[in-house]
Amino acid sequence: MGKNNSKRKNFKKQAKKNKRIEKQLQEQNRQQNLEVKILLLGTGDSGKSTIVKQMQILYKGGFPKNELLNYKNVIRSNIKYYIKTLIKSCNQLGLKISEKNSDLAEDFVRTVKKSSPDITEQVRESIITLWRDSIIKEAYERRDEYQLPDASKYFLDRTNEICKEDYIPIPMDILNCRIATVGVKEIQFEVSKRLWRIVDVGGQRSERRKWIHQFDDVSILIFVVASSEYNQLLYEDERINRMQESLRVFKKTVNNEFFRKKDLVILLNKIDLFKEKIQKYPITKCFPEYKGDGSFEKTSEYLKNKFLSLTKKKGRQITPHYTCATDTDLLVKIEIFKIEVLSITFWGYQLIKFINNFS
Known part of the structure; x- marks a missing residue:
């Protein structure tokens, strides 16, 4: 009799324990269903971090004071770097700075x-004078032949404002300011009763070995491509075309066993720069086999299809879009996260509609 009572007690105890475990598992599942993890991948300078910054501005109330100060310092350092790079590129390109500014340029470097x-009044005037020089401007127009960030003109045009004592970066300054992502950057925010986690992993070659650590629990993979870089070379290896590197990394990543069943979004970013550049530099610089005309419509379609052709799994949901991640004009009018999300796939589609309105 005593043994039976003991067995019943053990059975009840085990049943209680099982019920508790089951409840915990149900809660974990509920939490997982309420959490959406979006992994942003792409090669360096593709624009991934700009998308994260947009989310910070729109859904986290912008940037704290210490981050604004950091951006201010980076931007001020960068405009000096841009001018130095332009001066040095003149020698590389066989250009001679005008006689009246040659001593100034040499002294600046x-x-x-x-x-x-820190920028003194003298340095500010030197930057403005040199940026106005016609030969420096010619060097800028040939920037595909050396390494110069896309945003250099944006900031050099605003030198006067940036050098003011009370200068505070505006959102567009922050969106255009490039700080290479080192390690993993993550932003979380809650909208429509869901926790959104957007993870940005550095795209430089030295950072890619860290990608695999972020592969677990990914809801949507977004691969960002800088469409305007078809005629540029890598920072890390100036023998390699940036677009060819992006294609290689894309193929290897999206066909990885972790992602074969995941919804995939391809953002052909910097399409505004692509549209401008394609008028001067043919896409055959990167794709000599291209036989179409040089129109934006044909070349952008060809570029999109190059990426789509590299995905092996048939029947997979793949959403390509052309974007310009620094343009917020239409973005602020769309309240995407207030939509009741029925599925991750649906949200992926809506996110792209949302991002596509940047352009």
Whole structure:
């Protein structure tokens, strides 16, 4: 009799334990269903971090004071770096700076430290004078022949404002400011009773080995491509075309066993720069086999199909879109996260509609 009572007690105890475990598992499942993890991948300077910044501005109330100060310092250091790069590129390109500015340019390269965010009145005037020089402008137009960030003109045109003592970066400054992502950056926010986690992993070659650590629990994979870089070379290896590198990394990543069943979004970013550049530089610089005309419509379609052709799994949901991640004009009018989300696939589609309105 005692043994039976003992068995019943053990059975009840085990049943209670099982019920508790089951409840915990149900809660975990509920939490997982309420959480959407979006992994942003792409090669360096593709625009992934700009998308994260947009989310920070729209859904996290912008940037705290210490981050604004950091961006201010980076932007001030960068405009000195841009001018130095332009001066040095003149020698590389066989261009001779005008006689009236040659001494100024030589002195700027020799004495101005890029690492310091401090800008004296003399340095400010030197930057403005050199940026107006016609030969410096010619070097800028040939920037595909050396390494110069896309946003250099945006900031150099605003030198006066950036050098003011009370200068505080505006959202567009932050969106255009490039700081290479090192490691993993993550932003979380809650909208429509869901937790959204957007994870940005550095795209430089040295950072890609960290990608695999973020592959678990991914709801949507977004691969970002800088469409305007078809005639540029890698920072890390100037023998390699940036677009060819992006295609290679894309093929390897999206066909990885972790992602074969995941919804895939391809953002052909910087389409505004692509549209401008394709008028001067034919796409055959990267794709000599291309036989179509040089119109934006034909070349952008060809570029999109190049990426789509590299995905092996048939029947997979793949959504390609052309975007411009720094343009917020239409973005602020769309309240995408207030939509009741019926499925991850549906949200992926809506996200792209949302991002596509950047352009």
